Amino acid sequence: MTETAQSETGALTRILLKHPRDAFRDAATIAGQWQALNFTSPPDITAAIAEYDRFVSSLNGPGVALHFLPQSNATTLDSIYVRDASVVCDRGAILCRMGKPARERESAAQEAAFQAVTYPVVGSITAPGRLEGGDVLWLDQRTIVVGRGYRTNDAGITQLRALLKEDIDQLIVVPLPH
Numbered sequence: 001m002t003e004t005a006q007s008e009t010g011a012l013t014r015i016l017l018k019h020p021r022d023a024f025r026d027a028a029t030i031a032g033q034w035q036a037l038n039f040t041s042p043p044d045i046t047a048a049i050a051e052y053d054r055f056v057s058s059l060n061g062p063g064v065a066l067h068f069l070p071q072s073n074a075t076t077l078d079s080i081y082v083r084d085a086s087v088v089c090d091r092g093a094i095l096c097r098m099g100k101p102a103r104e105r106e107s108a109a110q111e112a113a114f115q116a117v118t119y120p121v122v123g124s125i126t127a128p129g130r131l132e133g134g135d136v137l138w139l140d141q142r143t144i145v146v147g148r149g150y151r152t153n154d155a156g157i158t159q160l161r162a163l164l165k166e167d168i169d170q171l172i173v174v175p176l177p178h
Contacts, residue, residue: 005088006141006167014065016082016113017056020048022071023080033077037102043077067117074105084134085110087160089167092120094160096131099151123163131156135176142169149176 004010024030024045034042060066069082078084078100085106087094093114095107107124114121125131135147144164146157161171 004141005090006138008138013063015059016067018069018080018082020045020052020080024077025071037076037078069109069113072109075109076102078103079106084132087133087136089164092122094122094163095124096133097125097129099130099132125156125159129156129159131160144168145172145174147174147176150178
């Protein structure tokens with residue numbers, strides 16, 4: 001199999017991550033954000049850092065490039081969920097337009113990171129479109145599934161389809177319950 005970004009099961013070779021020490025920052029940041037972001041409880045930053053360090057060590061191996069998003073006052077605790085702010089295809093990244101208003105600046109933070117590591121940006125989802133990468137799944141290398149719900153709307157799906165037109169044979173829309 002050839003190397004592809006259009007896979008949920010292929011070998012990871014290049015990964016963009018955000019460490020909890022950079023997403024959660026400190027106890028004051030957590031205390032000020034967790035309820036507004038609908039977390040069920042405040043994250044335990046010490047436990048999160050220890051668990052994440054174990055996770056990163058399991059990813060770090062030969063042929064794998066790890067890149068980390070920096071701490072940013074423009075992003076929230078939710079920025080730890082890196083997958084939500086972009087969708088990756090073989091030609092590069094598509095920047096999402098997040099469903100939660102508090103997360104709208106995450107895509108710009110990712111764009112800066114992509115530029116820093118010379119990873120191409122194919123395009124962006126723009127208003128009135130909404131699309132979150134957490135609602136997107138590569139079924140196979142030429143088929144993508146998108147969940148339509150409160151975070152991803154029809155306008156965002158239409159824009160994603162247009163941006164991926166040469167990369168896919170099929171885009172399947174699945175209604176999501178909430």
